[in-house]
Amino acid sequence: MTRVALITGSSSGIGAATARLLAERGMRVVINYLHSEQAAQEVAGGIEAAGGEAMAVQADVRDVAAGDALVERVRSAWGGIDVLVHNALTPYAIKPFEEMTWDELGGKLDDELRAAFVVTKAVLPAMTAQNWGRLIYLGTGLSRQPRAGMIALGTAKAALTQFARYLAQELGPRGITVNVVEPGPVAETRISHVLDDEQRRRQTAATPLGRLAVPADVATVVAFYAGEDNSFMTGTTAAVNGGMAMY
Known part of the structure; x- marks a missing residue:
């Protein structure tokens, strides 16, 4: 059986790397995007050029009608979605709580x-x-390890992680696993600009593996959770941070 994977927010960065890897492993992949149509089409085109199957679909997944229309479009083409990788990142303020x-x-x-x-x-x-089914949510190490100015993102992602745990408990009897991947700082993404050169240097120095993650590092962990081999891990959180924080 060819599995179908929906990766939200996958026109670049971690989402795009995940889509490419899942396609390499034989899944049909849906590249969801909000604004970046050209980038999403390029990701899909690259996958197809490599022999995979992909489609790019625009949808704001915060909107019920748009989410339903997205899933219906995929169902009409390929059947139901077997794997959800929820990677879409909504905007957030970077500032101290008092401001x-x-x-x-x-x-x-x-x-x-x-x-x-x-x-x-x-x-x-x-x-x-x-x-x-496989439900995988992208969190952040900031939900456990606070950093100045990141209270909005860290708090929201901590809530997402707890949401996933409750789903894992409820959906396990249906054969659906639910897990969270929590990257630390990731280079080569749209939000990596929030770190200046000095912050990157300090964080690299604090990482036992000697470098910051790149999107492919995160994608590899997501792909494990998405696969057939992951039949008995649910309600877990994987920290992908090179040992910068150990839980």
């Missing part, structure tokens, strides 16, 4: 959980019907 408004903090919490809620609801019926 932050509730709209900035509460808005990020709402966006984070709304997107996870909407897209999970949309893919769940097909997974339930076949008694098999």
